[in-house]
Amino acid sequence: MATIPDTAERSTLASLFGEEPFSHCSRAVADRLEAIATVLTLSAGETLAGKGDGDRLVFITRGSAKLVSCTAPHGSTPIGSEGENRHILAFQFPGDIVSIPSQRAGGAYLVALGELDLVAFDAREFLDAAEGDPALLRGVLVRSLDTIQRNRKRMMRLGHRSARQRIAGFLVTMAERIAGCTEGPCEFALPMGRGDIGDSLGLTIETVSRQFTELRNEGLVTTKGRALVHLSDIDRLRHEAGP
């Protein structure tokens, strides 16, 4: 668990207030939120776990992270160690709102995939403050409904899709989320390794690698180094991913 850095807090928080759910935020509520906000910068591998008592609401402002289910790191496992429970629930990017349940309630933790800025709230405190600003509350609600939507799609992929379809779908999603690209060719750097991709898709490292190789042979994907990916035609990939 990282400690609170004493630099750049105000600016990060200010940037948050320019963004979607906060943009119309009333001054009084903004002040109150500022008082209870925890601004953090994590570097690669550092983690933010759920608290013992209440849920957390986390707003990602820069970088990317993986949300990992913590099955049973009951003290013994020094959280973050790549031990047993490799279950990646989601990848998160700037603008995302992540709710991290308390350790009691199932538990999960966020792991930075690189430099990561975020603003964390205690869920109860946040909601108490936000009740003073229904528009804010509504904004957060709409976003969480979107998240539910997104997760539904994901579930379909996990349940009824072949390895190839999962990888194709994953690449399309990453193109959209990392490069903001929805059609034509595009290039971007994957912040996560093959292992993490596999864990998030319910595949093994080897299967992920084999699928990459296949897509490469078919000219749909080019890679440069570990991370750099070039998609020659997103629409064709999307078609591969299935409906």
Place this chain on the structure above:
Amino acid sequence: MATIPDTAERSTLASLFGEEPFSHCSRAVADRLEAIATVLTLSAGETLAGKGDGDRLVFITRGSAKLVSCTAPHGSTPIGSEGENRHILAFQFPGDIVSIPSQRAGGAYLVALGELDLVAFDAREFLDAAEGDPALLRGVLVRSLDTIQRNRKRMMRLGHRSARQRIAGFLVTMAERIAGCTEGPCEFALPMGRGDIGDSLGLTIETVSRQFTELRNEGLVTTKGRALVHLSDIDRLRHEAGP
């Protein structure tokens, strides 16, 4: 798509206002909600699809339903026909709040598994009305955060679990949701068939059936007829389901 019945509307809606997210609802907001609510009773097999324009928010008040992803029933397929796209996203029970995206936005539809009472709103209208009552908004938000939590667990199951673990987990969940039973022995009727179970878990009918047989042979489960299930020891089952 069912039509609006003209019986028992008021009583169903009134019951809704006694329940969780509505209990502290102010009179003015309650009136406004009542004005925009659509109260429906569906019978087995009838469906409620997403609208063309905006999302729906549906509150289940009685019975059970399956939420089905509608991949591409573009007119041709007479919605609800057990055609191709068998992808069950979730089973829903009384007290659940379901958001059904518009047909544009991916689409999904609710299918009654038996007699089903529900109250449906246009999401935008509902949110507009609810902004007058932050406590209500908060209630709905908290529930949708819970749903996200629940879905995360489900995703883990779909991605990284064996058929046996999925079925065991499924039975435990159903015991909790249908019978309200979290430990010891319990008995209940499954409202869905083996096919639906398989579709929701990413397994085939045959695999579901084989797993039931195995659990039966090991004395963990007893069945009577198609639907009746008796779990001799939920905790043992939960242990089978894995963490």
Place this chain on the structure above:
DNA sequence: CGATCAATTGACTTAGCTCAAAGCATGTGG
């Protein structure tokens, strides 16, 4: 009491997992 549809069981196939061995990047110290 058949007719019908769901569930079960069996035989066989296969996608993806496991185990194991190279190949490449990336970083470090000489």
Place this chain on the structure above:
DNA sequence: CCACATGCTTTGAGCTAAGTCAATTGATCG
């Protein structure tokens, strides 16, 4: 700047859980 060490990634060779196809049994209902 190069050599080596470490940790990803790729590739290969079986193996297994789950899918497919097909036939049988069992429930439900007119």
